[in-house]
Amino acid sequence: MLLQDVECQISKSSCRYVSWRNKPAVEGQHGGILAASFVLVVEVLENLAYLANASNLVLYLSKFMHFSPSRCSNIVSNFMGTAFVLALLGGFLADAFFTTYCIYLISATIELTGLVILTLQAHARSLKPESCLSANRNDKCQHVEGGNEAVLFIGLYLVALGVGGIKGSLPPHGAEQFDEETAQGRKQRSSFFNYYVFCLACGALIAVTFAVWVEDNKGWQWGFGISTMAILISIPIFLLGSTFYRIKLPTGSPITTICKVLAAASINTFSSNARTAVVSTNPSSTSNSMQTIEEDNKVENSLTEELSFLNRAVMNKSTFITFKVNTKQVEEVKIVLKIFPVFISTIMLNCCLAQLSTFSVQQAATMNTKIGSLRVPPASLPVFPVIFIMILAPMYDHVIIPLARKITKTEMGITHLQRIGIGLFLSIMAMAVAALVEIKRKKVAHEAALMSSTEPLPITFLWVSLQYLFLGSADLFSLAGMMDFFFTEAPFSMRSLATSLSWASLAMGYYLSSVLVSIVNHVTGTFRHTPWLHGRNLNHYHLERFYWLMCILSALNFLVYVMWSKSYKYGSQRYDERSNDTRMLCKSTGV
Template sequence: MHSILSINLPKAHTLLLHPSSSSLFSLHLNPNLNTIILHTQLSTHHHQALYQTMDDKEEVESSSRSRWDGYVDWRGKPALRGTHGGITPAFFVLVVEVLENLAYLASASNLVLYLTHYMHFSPSESANAVTNFMGTAFLLALLGGFFSDAFLTTYRIYLISAATEFLGLVILTVQAQSASLKPPKCDNARPDIPCQQVHGAKAALLFLGLYLVALGVGGIKGSLPAHGAEQFDEDTPQGRKQRSTFFNYFVFALSCGALIAVTLVVWIEDNMGWQWGFGVSTLIILLSVPIFLGGSTFYRNKVPLGSPLTTICKVLIASVLNTFTPRSSSNAIASMATSPSPNPLSEEIDAEDNIKVSESCESPSDSLNFPNRAVVRKPGYAMLKCSVQQVEEVKTVVRILPIFACTIVLNCCLAQLSTFSVQQAATMNTKLGSLNVPPASLPVFPVVFIMILAPLYDHVIIPFARRVTKSEMGISHLQRIGIGLVLSIIAMAVAAVVEVKRKRVATNSGLLDSTKPLPVTFLWIAFQYLFLGSADLFTLAGLLEFFFTEAPFSMRSLATSLSFASLAMGYYLSTVIVSIVNGVTGGSRHKPWLSGSNLNDYHLDRFYWLLCSLSGLNFMQYLFWATRYKYRSTQNKS
């Protein structure tokens, strides 16, 4: 069987051939037609082998098309389309998040009472310890996100973090159960003798347990949201819509866990003992692990691509060096790495390669020109060589940081829900009919609001917005965050007005110096909870999706964890603002706004108006950055 293949050649080219009669292929040059005639002398067996090879190639290409690029299954094998990813594994993630947040908040929401009554901390020391514990847990989400992107998959980070949180809860449970591991009880018959505060090895055991829990919570918060979002195909409109729905229901799952924590588990802690409360949290986080493992065969896990911080540092260092290094010096430094003996042929090849590379690579974008200096010239050191893609990734990180910073003030306002708002309600009539609602259960209000609004937003508001705007998203990420910021402004204004009303009732009733409940229902406080709960839903879900969508592929987990880092910084900022306000307003003739024998001595309405003003200024700053932000999809199209 013979086959002929013709290859055109320029006339200037010549070809010397030595065909062999025993070879399967023979080449013949036709000088008149300037072609090579390739005669193949293949047997039927050889043709079948060739066809088999072609079939194998097609099978490999088909197999490649059926795989998820950049993803593996739980065994480390390539993830397959139709087998891995989708709604089913995301559902496992949502169920696990309900349990994880339940276990965490069951310990954290009532922790201040445990430290005060059983570990004999002072009220201020208890509040600071709880604030530091919760703030650290959320900040450690950055660590969990970093390790998920750099070294391990989100799948493994969750399992390691759950085991760490479980260990911390076991330590807290054992200490709560054993009297020998706690300080001695206070002697109520001798009030003149102060209670002995926990110290030494017992204090070390307490903080070891707390911060192991914080480390585990941080790892989970830094990996689980990104793990769930990775299950959807972002290359299809349906996949992107499903991912948006996932983030809405992720906030819904957080609220479900919080609702059970601040009601059922808090009741168990108050009525059955803290060893039962910590024990329930321990069992819940343990239960979450087999549920998470139940989705293993469905998960697709993003392959870690190395440290994102290394890329950021490399680009910034290269940009700085190229800024302060003269061009002649740069060329001299670069030439030191080359061979001292020039080779004309190698120089010609290098020149041709450089032309090909420059033609094939895209030039960096014009915005944020400083990082572009990392690629404008050849670096003096090979380790500082940067690609245009790396430069653009660093630019993306720089662009999202102002958006992140603008949400810290919002979370500072949210911190008031667990501090002054609870104290306000404690001075009011907390009865609902025959039911007496404890002030510590007031976080139920924003939680319930979020649980109602999340499905309503996803199934009513968003479809309506898509029909009106005729866009895939309906409401963009930045618009959603902006709505949350506006709602936080309204919430602080409402809180200030409610506080004015509460103090007016106290004045008219002659109860300014009394600890008796005021003749006004605590449901007035529900209005600020309504607006702040709505703000939390819009902003948190919007932030999670914004950071995940806009961040470079190699930094998604780290970027998503910024949402929780913003929450931690908001708590810390609240403490700083309270200290500054008291320092500025307190003088020889005036009392600080936030001090006194009871809440009626506070100027809490002024503090709320201050937060309202700060939120307004923060929103103006947000508009400045948001209106100038360009989504990555828009940049790619342009």
């Protein structure tokens, strides 16, 4: 039965996609590399628009909106976390009600509106708090409030909503352009995710160099203006590809399907136990109940044995509550539950990545940031992992993968789970390197008698770039691997939502980083008079111990991931096994 379902789905695959005119997509005319290339160009502009603000937003809030340092940190953390979490909403709406094509256009328009509001506020003096010329500005200046504060947060969260919708729709829209029924199409889709991360890095490079320089030297109205123009230009570029796109039709709410299956399985488990009790106490109902149980067994034989608890969702029901659940829906929910551990495993990796914009920047700020006669701002350190990703991404696609295919004799060369695992391992190495660099930095500070000084230490900040390189490599392997894995393995009706888990993992990593710092300070402050991460002078921190803790937690996370991934079966393997089982059944019954 399942084999027939699979074959039916394959035969009708062309009906799953339409053109932008809502007509059936034509093979050779819609989709392919040309259609995906529009998505990649748009992603450069979209990430430029987002990071041009996010990377330097703390300065704008503190210097021009006069918020306190702690309030600025909270505002930026909440803004970035909300943007990535809202990717789940964008993916859900694309799967359930709209299309990735429509969600991108709606989200880009929302982000554009938010950026226009922020640009106008940065330009208009009446929408900002009064300038403060006193030396003790942070103590005496009044931060933005009232209607002007409302304007600020409306602009910020419109941008966050737009970014979330774009992150949840643009990657799956690009991946939908490739035919998954052919080996060539699957290879091209894997390359697409690799170059998607490359384009993310391209946009980030422009944002943290040119855009940040404009904000610092020409004014924030020009910085917001750059973001506004970038997202404005991205919309017509996206529309130019309309005649080439193939667009997946929405198939209804995936969350509803998951809830129905879980609820039906739970209810039928209870009713099955009750029915068994009736059989044992009322012999007159034995024949009917046994017939029902035999029918249930026939249905369960058509389902996979994994997560067998969910198989009860399609059993005959004897309660007044009924759900229309079929075997296909049960198998889809099983797939979702089996890929969820990857999402959980990558949160720790993204927690490590969060250190790039927090403690690593503060480390560099205490060191010598000169390269020859050029002084590099510590906030520009993300340039190192960005450049490394831009070098490594093409190398991975054109050198590493072809070599791996020759060695392994497989279509993929390096599987999705192996790629994510490499990213997790590199994050362990990054935290170990970060701890060793911090030990060296504090040793130099002690030898130079600058432990309590704010003067730059006689050690180059390039030592910190080592951990950036490891974490940048980890980000390339993990993010591209996660998006490819979630899109490929997720049920057809849930692909956008599943791909959005990659961004939700990033948000959870940022939140976990804040929680870990609070827990570490609470625990160490309980057993010691001074917490590890407390005070104004970084030299008095025990940051190296925190990094070692992160290294240990990452290693434990990696071991759990390896144990789980060894038992995971890819979708193609599951279908092959079902096909073999069906053939054996047909052979044994003479069909």
